[in-house]
Amino acid sequence: MKFICSKSNLYNGVKTVQRAVPTRTTMPILECILIDATTNEIKLTANDTELGIETIIEGDVQEHGIIALDSTIFSNIVSKLPDNMVTIETDENFKAHISCEKAKFDILGKSGDDFSYLPFIEKSQGITISQFSLKDVIERTSFAIANDDNNKLMTGELFKINENNLEVVALDGHRIAVRYIELKESYSPRELIVPGKTLKEIKNIIPGNVNENVLIYNTNNHIVFEFEKTTVVSRLIEGDYFKIDSMLSTDYETKVQINKKELYESIDRATLLVKESDKKPIIMNITDSNMEVMINSYIGSMDENIDIEKDGRDIMIGFNPKFFTDALKAIDEDEINLYMINPKAPCFIKDDKGTFIYLILPVNFNAIAN
Numbered sequence: 001m002k003f004i005c006s007k008s009n010l011y012n013g014v015k016t017v018q019r020a021v022p023t024r025t026t027m028p029i030l031e032c033i034l035i036d037a038t039t040n041e042i043k044l045t046a047n048d049t050e051l052g053i054e055t056i057i058e059g060d061v062q063e064h065g066i067i068a069l070d071s072t073i074f075s076n077i078v079s080k081l082p083d084n085m086v087t088i089e090t091d092e093n094f095k096a097h098i099s100c101e102k103a104k105f106d107i108l109g110k111s112g113d114d115f116s117y118l119p120f121i122e123k124s125q126g127i128t129i130s131q132f133s134l135k136d137v138i139e140r141t142s143f144a145i146a147n148d149d150n151n152k153l154m155t156g157e158l159f160k161i162n163e164n165n166l167e168v169v170a171l172d173g174h175r176i177a178v179r180y181i182e183l184k185e186s187y188s189p190r191e192l193i194v195p196g197k198t199l200k201e202i203k204n205i206i207p208g209n210v211n212e213n214v215l216i217y218n219t220n221n222h223i224v225f226e227f228e229k230t231t232v233v234s235r236l237i238e239g240d241y242f243k244i245d246s247m248l249s250t251d252y253e254t255k256v257q258i259n260k261k262e263l264y265e266s267i268d269r270a271t272l273l274v275k276e277s278d279k280k281p282i283i284m285n286i287t288d289s290n291m292e293v294m295i296n297s298y299i300g301s302m303d304e305n306i307d308i309e310k311d312g313r314d315i316m317i318g319f320n321p322k323f324f325t326d327a328l329k330a331i332d333e334d335e336i337n338l339y340m341i342n343p344k345a346p347c348f349i350k351d352d353k354g355t356f357i358y359l360i361l362p363v364n365f366n367a368i369a370n
Contacts, residue, residue: 001065001090003037005057007081007100013044013057014075016230019201021071022048027116032068033075034115035088037061045118046071051198052118053205056229065090066112077105118233121224127161127187127216131227135208137168137179138199140330140356144170144177145196156193156237163187169244170196175323176244176359177330192218193241198234205230248348248357252339254312256286260336263291264328266304270295271321273302281318281363286310286340295321317343318365327358 014033022030025048036043040061045054067090078086081100089097090109098105138157146154151173158169163186170177206214206227217224218236225232267282274280274297285292288310294303317340327349328336339348343365349358 001035001037001067002063002088003042003059003061004085004087005042005059007078007083007086009057009059010086011078011081013042013055014078016055016205017044017046017053018071018075019205020046020048020051020053029068029110029114030116031071032110032115033071034066034068034112034117036066036112038064038066045115047116047118049116050195050235051201052233053201054118054231054233063089067094067096068110068112068115069096069107070109073107077107118231119222121217121219121222121233123215123217123224125188125217127166127183128185128213129166129181129183129216130210131206131212131214132208132210133181134214134225135203135206137166137181138203141168141170141177141179142196142199142203143326143330144172144175145199146172152237153193153239153241155197156195157199158241159192159194161187161191162189169241171242171244174320174361175327176247176357177327178244178248178357178359180355190218191241192223193237193239194223195234195237198223198232202232205232247346247359249341252312252341252348254286254310254315254338254340256291256311256338256340257309257335258291258306258338260328260331260333262306263293263336264325266293266306267321267325267328269304270302271325273297273299274321275299276322279320279363281365282321282324283316283318283365285316287314315340315343316365317347318363319347319360320363323360327360330358331356 017033030048034045042057042059077098081103084101086100094109094111096107096109149155154172160167164183166181166183168179202225215226221236223234223236270282273295278297280295280297283294291306291308292303336349343362346359346361
């Protein structure tokens with residue numbers, strides 16, 4: 001095999017697929033990046049059997065071939081090469097010769113025939129969504145994905161398609177993030193639970209162009225994302241996702257309209273007095289035209305008043321400050337509406353257009369007594 005390409009193309013390709021190289025594996029071949037130049041394309045692939053990424057880079061293939069190179073060694077070499085054209089040649093013993101200007105490396109590789117290729121997915125009934133919309137919806141919901149594996153379903157996000165509507169849901173047992181997107185075309189109903197790890201990597205590598213699309217295909221077990229010259233294949237999480245419709249009640253006893261920036265900055269200031277391990281709640285004391293934001297910790301205390309418009313009963317309620325600020329950061333609106341029933345029931349943040357709902361469970365505000 002022999003091909004020539006620019007250092008920047010090679011580096012970007014390696015950086016893209018390297019996200020699918022496992023950190024721990026009993027199969028050494030999976031620690032490699034596959035370089036496939038058996039056609040006139042240069043294709044880079046990495047696969048940890050749960051997530052696989054493949055990308056095509058521009059270059060000149062002079063001799064066809066295929067090889068698997070250790071991901072860490074190869075990526076480190078590529079990152080240190082001069083910004084010029086790179087030549088990679090291999091021999092029958094799977095030795096790769098990498099040269100760029102005066103820099104020359106020889107490293108041992110493995111047979112590409114032993115590599116675990118991406119599973120074949122029949123591409124039918126694909127869903128089209130803009131790169132921007134997909135990246136945006138992941139950013140605005142993925143913070144609510146659970147970090148542990150106690151409940152596998154919570155480590156993924158629900159993608160629920162019904163005609164031209166896409167509903168994306170994440171929850172971790174303490175909060176729920178829901179976003180609704182109107183698609184340009186109608187599709188057959190389907191529900192897919194996509195691993196959070198997969199969505200994190202897509203968010204990191206997708207350019208997010210408004211005028212460029214992502215094609216999404218799925219089977220019962222896998223999902224495929226195709227954009228530009230990159231393909232991401234992931235296993236789906238099996239099972240029935242939580243029925244959240246009953247949790248998203250429209251009833252409320254208190255409605256608050258408040259400036260989002262003022263509320264976010266107030267909570268952010270209050271957290272200066274709290275270590276995350278302390279689990280001290282932020283307290284909202286809501287009366288006719290005022291919200292008093294309070295916190296009391298071992299370090300000190302703070303209270304601040306914010307002007308509001310209130311409909312309904314007065315209420316005093318406590319929340320995990322991080323859960324609240326995470327939701328506020330995901331909202332662009334200047335003014336937001338909070339809906340509450342009582343100090344033990346969830347708070348809802350939602351807009352009148354029906355594009356998002358954020359649910360946050362309250363915590364025991366008697367904890368401020370310390």
